Amino acid sequence: MATATKSKTPIDAKQEIEAPLTDKATSAAHDAVDALSSKAAAAENGVRKGASSSAETLNEKQLAAREKLAECSSKTRQLASENPLATAGLAFAAGMLVTALFRRK
Secondary structure: OOOOOOOOOHHHHHHHHOOHHHHHHHHHHHHHHHHHHHHHHHHHHHHHHHHHHHHHHHHHHHHHHHHHHHHHHHHHHHHHHHOHHHHHHHHHHHHHHHHHHHHOO
16 A cells, blocks of 8 residues: 655745744743643642651651540549549439430420
């Protein structure tokens, strides 16, 4: 199968040669895209570093909160075992308060 090639007419050749405005616009567009690309890459890296740092901080805070909860639970259990009467009184008062709040509806 023979392939047909389009030969350039003198007008086409002249238009290719004399297109400095198009070439200038194309070059400017490419430069703008390249500059935007490098700025976007820098912004993406900054966001990734910030997210990673936030995740690490969140993990540290979560660990500290778990330790504090375990410490408070231990102290509460100790207090309840040392003062069973006061614990029963507090439980009764809390039950009365919750019941009073639900009855108001």
